[in-house]
Amino acid sequence: MKNLLELHSVKKYFATQKAVDDISFEIKQGDIFGLLGPNGAGKTTLLRMITGIFYPDSGQILFDGKPFDPINHANQIGYMPEERGLYKKMKIGEQVLYLARLKGMSRADAMEEIKKWFIKLEMDSWWNKKVEDLSKGMSQKLQFVTTVVHRPKLIILDEPFSGLDPVNANLIKDEIFALANNGSTILFSTHRMEQVEEICNQIVLVNQGKKILDGTVREVKQQFKKNMYRLGAIIPSSIHSDGLFEIISRHADEIMLKLAPEQTPNAVLAHCIQQGLQIQSFNEVLPSLNDIFLQLVEESGPTRKFQSI
Amino acid sequence: MNKILLVIGREYTTRVQKKSFLMTTLLVPIVIIGFYAAIIAIAISGSDEKQRIAVLDQSHLFDSSLLKNNEEISFTMIEKENPVAFIKKYKKLGYQAFLHIDHTGKADSLEFILHSEAAASLQTMNTIEKNINDALRKKTLLANGIDPKAFDKIDQMVKVQNLLESKEGAKKSVAGISYAVSFGCGILIYMMMIVYGTQVMRGVTEEKTNRIAEVVVSSVKPFQLMMGKIIGIGAVGLTQFLIWLVLILGMQMAIPVLFPDLLQQINQAGVQSEENMTMAATVLQGMSALPIGKIVFFFLFYFLGGYLTYASLFAAVGSVVSEDQQEAQQLVFPILMPIIVGFVIMTKAINDPDSSLAVFGSIFPLTSPIVMMGRITYQIPLGQLALSMILLVGSFLFFTWLTGKIYRIGILMYGKKPSWKEMIKWAFSK
Numbered sequence: 001m002k003n004l005l006e007l008h009s010v011k012k013y014f015a016t017q018k019a020v021d022d023i024s025f026e027i028k029q030g031d032i033f034g035l036l037g038p039n040g041a042g043k044t045t046l047l048r049m050i051t052g053i054f055y056p057d058s059g060q061i062l063f064d065g066k067p068f069d070p071i072n073h074a075n076q077i078g079y080m081p082e083e084r085g086l087y088k089k090m091k092i093g094e095q096v097l098y099l100a101r102l103k104g105m106s107r108a109d110a111m112e113e114i115k116k117w118f119i120k121l122e123m124d125s126w127w128n129k130k131v132e133d134l135s136k137g138m139s140q141k142l143q144f145v146t147t148v149v150h151r152p153k154l155i156i157l158d159e160p161f162s163g164l165d166p167v168n169a170n171l172i173k174d175e176i177f178a179l180a181n182n183g184s185t186i187l188f189s190t191h192r193m194e195q196v197e198e199i200c201n202q203i204v205l206v207n208q209g210k211k212i213l214d215g216t217v218r219e220v221k222q223q224f225k226k227n228m229y230r231l232g233a234i235i236p237s238s239i240h241s242d243g244l245f246e247i248i249s250r251h252a253d254e255i256m257l258k259l260a261p262e263q264t265p266n267a268v269l270a271h272c273i274q275q276g277l278q279i280q281s282f283n284e285v286l287p288s289l290n291d292i293f294l295q296l297v298e299e300s301g302p303t304r305k306f307q308s309i
Numbered sequence: 310m311n312k313i314l315l316v317i318g319r320e321y322t323t324r325v326q327k328k329s330f331l332m333t334t335l336l337v338p339i340v341i342i343g344f345y346a347a348i349i350a351i352a353i354s355g356s357d358e359k360q361r362i363a364v365l366d367q368s369h370l371f372d373s374s375l376l377k378n379n380e381e382i383s384f385t386m387i388e389k390e391n392p393v394a395f396i397k398k399y400k401k402l403g404y405q406a407f408l409h410i411d412h413t414g415k416a417d418s419l420e421f422i423l424h425s426e427a428a429a430s431l432q433t434m435n436t437i438e439k440n441i442n443d444a445l446r447k448k449t450l451l452a453n454g455i456d457p458k459a460f461d462k463i464d465q466m467v468k469v470q471n472l473l474e475s476k477e478g479a480k481k482s483v484a485g486i487s488y489a490v491s492f493g494c495g496i497l498i499y500m501m502m503i504v505y506g507t508q509v510m511r512g513v514t515e516e517k518t519n520r521i522a523e524v525v526v527s528s529v530k531p532f533q534l535m536m537g538k539i540i541g542i543g544a545v546g547l548t549q550f551l552i553w554l555v556l557i558l559g560m561q562m563a564i565p566v567l568f569p570d571l572l573q574q575i576n577q578a579g580v581q582s583e584e585n586m587t588m589a590a591t592v593l594q595g596m597s598a599l600p601i602g603k604i605v606f607f608f609l610f611y612f613l614g615g616y617l618t619y620a621s622l623f624a625a626v627g628s629v630v631s632e633d634q635q636e637a638q639q640l641v642f643p644i645l646m647p648i649i650v651g652f653v654i655m656t657k658a659i660n661d662p663d664s665s666l667a668v669f670g671s672i673f674p675l676t677s678p679i680v681m682m683g684r685i686t687y688q689i690p691l692g693q694l695a696l697s698m699i700l701l702v703g704s705f706l707f708f709t710w711l712t713g714k715i716y717r718i719g720i721l722m723y724g725k726k727p728s729w730k731e732m733i734k735w736a737f738s739k
Binding site: 052053074080083098102103 | 311312315316319323515516519520521522523524525526527528529530721
């Protein structure tokens with residue numbers, strides 16, 4: 001698949017912050033891409049540059065192979081900002097229609113698409129309601145519809161699940177997968193790691209305006225694994241590790257062990273079988289993204305300081 | 310371009326569809342007209358029932374033939390009563406008031422005192438005074454051997470008519486009407502600029518605090534959003550004018566049909582109303598003498614020019630404040646200042662349209678929309694008019710360019726209100 005979006009050494013400096021400091025990455029078409037980072041890492045600034053709200057100070061953004069140009073490309077992007085925004089006093093149907101037409105849809109086309117989404121997300125009775133009548137979760141769903149109704153090639157979702165109950169969160173999650181299957185590219189910004197592991201296949205981690213990690217979820221986990229294994233068996237307290245591994249924690253019927261350098265799981269298993277253990281399970285334990293995130297952010301300095309440029 | 314039309318459409322329809330729009334559009338003129346109608350009605354109408362007034366003339370100047378009765382007041386001469394005692398009983402005898410005429414003690418000097426429980430109406434006082442004055446004059450004339458009819462001929466008042474010569478022929482000018490039209494136009498522009506300017510500011514702040522601005526500016530340029538809002542709200546203002554214009558024209562046609570005897574009534578209402586009758590006629594004459602087409606054109610031009618210039622300033626203020634309304638008030642004050650100054654100069658300009666203050670005020674673009682209305686019924690030198698219009702259009706373009714940049718940054722900034730220094734920096738950033 002070709003790259004839908006490419007960022008090359010993009011920089012944006014504000015008066016007291018290097019908000020985005022030389023960031024490059026690519027997103028393939030049809031990918032679900034996670035942009036991660038702690039608060040204030042520069043995610044929103046980065047997203048605002050990708051949506052054309054800000055211009056980068058330097059560097060280049062390519063959209064669909066061409067230099068990014070807000071006038072031509074804005075219609076192909078759907079952006080759901082972290083802080084939800086809708087006109088409170090406007091009727092819901094008119095509101096979605098207005099936002100869809102601002103993205104260049106014709107009235108008839110927009111109406112058809114809106115009705116489809118409203119039925120799919122069980123919102124068809126809402127048309128004449130106002131946003132101020134909706135609960136937080138309901139307006140969240142509405143915001144999602146306004147983001148995707150114009151069939152954008154790139155859908156940017158900033159914390160799309162905040163405020164949603166598990167049922168509605170699943171509903172939206174399924175829609176995100178369906179959109180990606182149909183060829184839309186999804187750029188997903190969050191600091192909720194369990195959602196990233198579940199949804200994204202590619203991630204970038206930024207902190208203090210710099211990229212500190214890039215790759216698929218699988219690659220990243222492999223990169224940060226610590227050779228930890230979980231062994232399920234009734235283990236006598238007298239077990240002898242013979243320098244092959246180190247026991248990290250011990251429960252009644254399982255132990256967590258860490259392989260000594262240069263050792264293989266096979267050697268450990270052989271050793272244990274030899275000692276007469278009844279082995280029930282043996283799994284590699286990969287670090288969670290959360291652990292990796294915490295470790296990396298810690299290493300690169302967790303909070304921003306005001307700096308002069 | 311298509312997108313700015315969508316923004317204009319939204320701003321316009323959401324406002325015009327509101328019930329409050331229709332209410333204010335219809336109620337404001339009704340309240341204003343009703344208010345003036347009530348004042349005039351109270352002023353010209355006396356009390357409903359006929360006033361009976363007892364007259365005790367201790368100077369023996371009058372007899373009943375000298376005091377004329379009319380539909381509202383009848384005078385009854387009483388004699389042989391003690392004035393102090395009569396004050397206590399005139400009410401019981403069915404009189405509403407008691408007029409006591411007596412010598413003051415000085416030679417040839419009289420005093421007239423009207424005793425009543427409630428304050429006598431202006432009409433009653435006028436009728437009594439006119440009666441007494443006429444009676445006194447007649448008596449004096451006769452005493453000096455002058456025929457009262459001959460004196461009336463001598464005592465004629467001359468009225469001068471001011472004819473305006475133009476290509477369509479001479480028209481009667483009425484100074485009071487020009488004054489009223491100028492003042493009305495000026496006050497209307499003053500109010501509309503503040504009302505609609507504030508609406509622009511509120512709209513911008515609402516979009517910012519609702520965070521919808523971020524969604525919309527990912528579809529349209531911030532400048533398009535700002536201009537769409539300003540133009541949409543301006544169109545609401547024009548719609549309001551249009552409705553008022555239709556109402557006024559409709560009323561002008563409807564009144565003679567609905568109340569055919571209105572003028573007649575006014576005519577019959579008595580001494581005072583005779584003046585009202587001529588006033589009604591002079592209003593009509595005065596209106597027809599005014600260059601209506603010219604006034605409407607300049608009114609619309611200066612309303613639009615003034616509104617557009619100030620709306621962009623209001624939009625910039627709306628974009629830099631957040632929830633805190635007090636911040637908005639602080640920032641709005643410097644914008645309201647020139648509008649208020651313009652209003653003050655306008656009231657002066659009506660009386661003295663060629664004074665240097667009036668000329669300056671009607672050329673300086675921040676006050677010209679209001680001040681020019683004060684001079685609009687007079688002949689304004691073409692050069693001044695052209696300069697004023699060019700400066701107004703120029704200042705609109707300049708302020709829109711300048712504030713567009715403040716707006717662009719302001720709507721996405723949250724938290725602390727920026728300082729003036731920061732805003733100026735934004736305005737002149739690339």
